[in-house]
Amino acid sequence: MKTLELRNLAKTYFDPYAGSHVTAVHDVSLDVQQGDFVSVVGPSGCGKTTILNMVAGFIPHSGGEILLNGKAVSGPGPERGVVFQSFALFPWKTVLDNVGFGPKMRGVPKAERDKIAHEYLALAGLSHAANRYPNELSGGMQQRVGVVRALANNPEVLLMDEPFASVDAQTRMTLQEELTRIWQERRPTVIFVTHDVAEAVFLANRVVVLSKGRVLDQIQVALPRPRVWDDLMEDETFKRLSAHVLQMVRSA
Amino acid sequence: MNILLRSWSAYTRATARWPGLAALVPFIPVIALWIAVTESGMFPRAFLPGPVEVVKAFFSLTYRGILPDYLQDSLVRLITGAALGMAIGIPLGVLIGTSKWAHRVSWPILLFFQAIGDIAWLPILLIWFGFGLTTMTFVIVYTVLFPVVLNTVLGVESVPRDLARAARSLGASPARVLWEVTLPGALPNIITGLRNGLGYGWRALIAVEMIVGTSGIGFLMFDARRSGSVVEILLGMIILGLLWYIVDAWILAPIERATGQRWGLVTS
Numbered sequence: 312m313k314t315l316e317l318r319n320l321a322k323t324y325f326d327p328y329a330g331s332h333v334t335a336v337h338d339v340s341l342d343v344q345q346g347d348f349v350s351v352v353g354p355s356g357c358g359k360t361t362i363l364n365m366v367a368g369f370i371p372h373s374g375g376e377i378l379l380n381g382k383a384v385s386g387p388g389p390e391r392g393v394v395f396q397s398f399a400l401f402p403w404k405t406v407l408d409n410v411g412f413g414p415k416m417r418g419v420p421k422a423e424r425d426k427i428a429h430e431y432l433a434l435a436g437l438s439h440a441a442n443r444y445p446n447e448l449s450g451g452m453q454q455r456v457g458v459v460r461a462l463a464n465n466p467e468v469l470l471m472d473e474p475f476a477s478v479d480a481q482t483r484m485t486l487q488e489e490l491t492r493i494w495q496e497r498r499p500t501v502i503f504v505t506h507d508v509a510e511a512v513f514l515a516n517r518v519v520v521l522s523k524g525r526v527l528d529q530i531q532v533a534l535p536r537p538r539v540w541d542d543l544m545e546d547e548t549f550k551r552l553s554a555h556v557l558q559m560v561r562s563a
Numbered sequence: 564m565n566i567l568l569r570s571w572s573a574y575t576r577a578t579a580r581w582p583g584l585a586a587l588v589p590f591i592p593v594i595a596l597w598i599a600v601t602e603s604g605m606f607p608r609a610f611l612p613g614p615v616e617v618v619k620a621f622f623s624l625t626y627r628g629i630l631p632d633y634l635q636d637s638l639v640r641l642i643t644g645a646a647l648g649m650a651i652g653i654p655l656g657v658l659i660g661t662s663k664w665a666h667r668v669s670w671p672i673l674l675f676f677q678a679i680g681d682i683a684w685l686p687i688l689l690i691w692f693g694f695g696l697t698t699m700t701f702v703i704v705y706t707v708l709f710p711v712v713l714n715t716v717l718g719v720e721s722v723p724r725d726l727a728r729a730a731r732s733l734g735a736s737p738a739r740v741l742w743e744v745t746l747p748g749a750l751p752n753i754i755t756g757l758r759n760g761l762g763y764g765w766r767a768l769i770a771v772e773m774i775v776g777t778s779g780i781g782f783l784m785f786d787a788r789r790s791g792s793v794v795e796i797l798l799g800m801i802i803l804g805l806l807w808y809i810v811d812a813w814i815l816a817p818i819e820r821a822t823g824q825r826w827g828l829v830t831s
C-alpha cells in the first residue's frame with residue numbers, strides 16, 4: 312500500500328540578489344510503501360533536503376504533487392514526523408515533556424501522555440534521563456530523544472534529515488543500529504536523507520540517488536535484518552552495493 | 564602565611580553559608596575610606612557627614628514615618644510603570660519579532676523615539692499633564708518600554724527556526740507555537756530587557772521625582788538640598804544603591820537561574 316507519493320515534484324524559487332529563478336528540484340517522482348525504509352542520497356546541492364522540507368510542509372512546492380494516503384498535503388502536520396540534524400529539542404522542557412509534546416498537542420491528558428513518553432523512552436534506552444533537560448545530555452542521547460519524540464506521535468511517515476550528521480563516528484554507528492532495531496520493532500515508514508552512502512545502504516530497503524534535482528537511480532538493498540555493523544562491515548553484498556552507490560554519487 | 568590561608572578558608576566557608584556576607588564585605592574598605600575622610604577634617608561636617616550621622620538620619624526619618632512613606636511611593640510608581648511597560652512591550656516585541664513586515668515598519672520609528680530620552684519628554688508632559696502621577700507614570704513606562712521591546716524582538720528572532728518547525732510537525736497550531744516555543748525561547752532576553760528597563764526606570768523615576776514630585780526618594784533628596792541637609796541626600800543615594808542590589812539579587816538573578824541558565828540557553 313502506497314503511503315507517500317511524490318508526483319513530478321519541483322521547486323523553483325526567485326533569488327532576489329541574482330535577479331533570476333533557481334531550480335532546486337526538477338521533476339522528482341517517488342513512491343514509498345507503508346512500512347518501508349527509503350534512504351535518499353546525493354551530493355550537496357542535489358535537492359535532497361529541499362525535497363524533505365517540501366514533504367514536511369516547511370516550504371511550499373512550486374510544481375507537482377505530494378500525496379499522503381492519496382491526499383494532497385500542504386503545510387506541516389503531525390502525520391509527518393520530522394527528525395532534525397540540529398535535534399530541535401525544546402531546551403525548556405524535560406526529556407519526558409519533549410517526548411510527550413506531540414500527544415499533548417493532540418489533547419492527551421498528562422498521565423496518559425507521560426505513560427506514552429515513558430514507553431518510547433524505554434524503547435531508546437533513555438528511561439533514566441526522563442527528568443533531565445536536553446542540554447544535560449550528550450549529542451547521541453539528544454538525538455535518541457529526537458527520534459522517539461517523533462515516533463511517539465505515531466506519524467504516517469517519519470522524515471529524517473541527516474539526523475546523525477552531527478554526532479561522533481562511534482555514536483553514529485550505535486544510533487544507526489538502534490534505528491534499524493526500532494524500525495524492525497515498530498515498522499514506521501521512513502524517508503532518511505543523508506550524504507553518507509554507507510549509512511544510506513546500511514539502513515534502507517531502497518536507496519534513491521539524487522543528482523541536480525532529479526532521481527538518478529533507485530537501488531534495492533536486499534540485506535538481511537537485523538543489521539549490525541560487525542556483520543555488514545565485511546559483507547560482500549554490502550560492500551558491492553555501497554561501492555556502486557558511491558560511484559553514482561561521485562559521478563553525479 | 565598559615566594564618567592568611569586559614570582566614571581565607573574561614574571566609575570561603577562563611578560566605579558559602581551566608582551568601583549575603585560576600586556582598587557586604589567589599590563595602591568595608593569603601594566605608595573605611597569614608598570614615599577616614601570625614602574624620603580627617605578635610606571637609607566641614609555639614610558638607611560631608613560620616614556614616615554614623617547617615618545611620619542616625621535613617622532611624623530618625625524612619626521613626627517619623629517619612630522614609631517608609633516615600634520609599635513606598637517610589638516603589639509603587641516604579642512597579643506600576645514597569646508592569647504597564649511590560650504589558651505593552653512584550654506583545655509588541657513578539658509582534659515585531661515574528662513579522663518581517665512589522666519589523667520593517669516599526670524599527671526606524673522605535674529607534675527614533677528611543678533616542679528621545681525619558682527626561683526629554685518632561686517639558687511637553689508638564690504642559691499636557693501637569694505636575695503629577697500621570698507625568699511620572701508616562702516617563703517610567705516610556706523608559707521601561709524600549710529595552711523590553713528591543714530585547715523581546717531579539718529574543719524572538721534568536722529562537723532557532725527548527726524549534727518552531729519541530730513543534731508544527733508535532734501538531735502544534737501557530738498559536739501553540741507562540742506559547743510553547745517562541746515565548747519560552749525569548750524569555751532569557753525578555754528578562755534582560757526587564758532588567759535594563761527596571762534599571763533605567765528607577766533612575767528616570769528619581770530624576771522625575773526631583774522635578775515634579777511631592778514625595779518619593781528623589782523628592783526627599785532634592786528637598787534636603789533646599790534645607791541644606793547633606794545627611795539626607797547621602798541617605799537617599801545609599802537607599803538607591805541598596806534597593807537596586809536587592810531587586811537584582813533577590814528577584815532578577817533567581818529568575819535567570821531558574822530559566823535560561825537551567826535550560827542551557829545562557830551560560831552562567
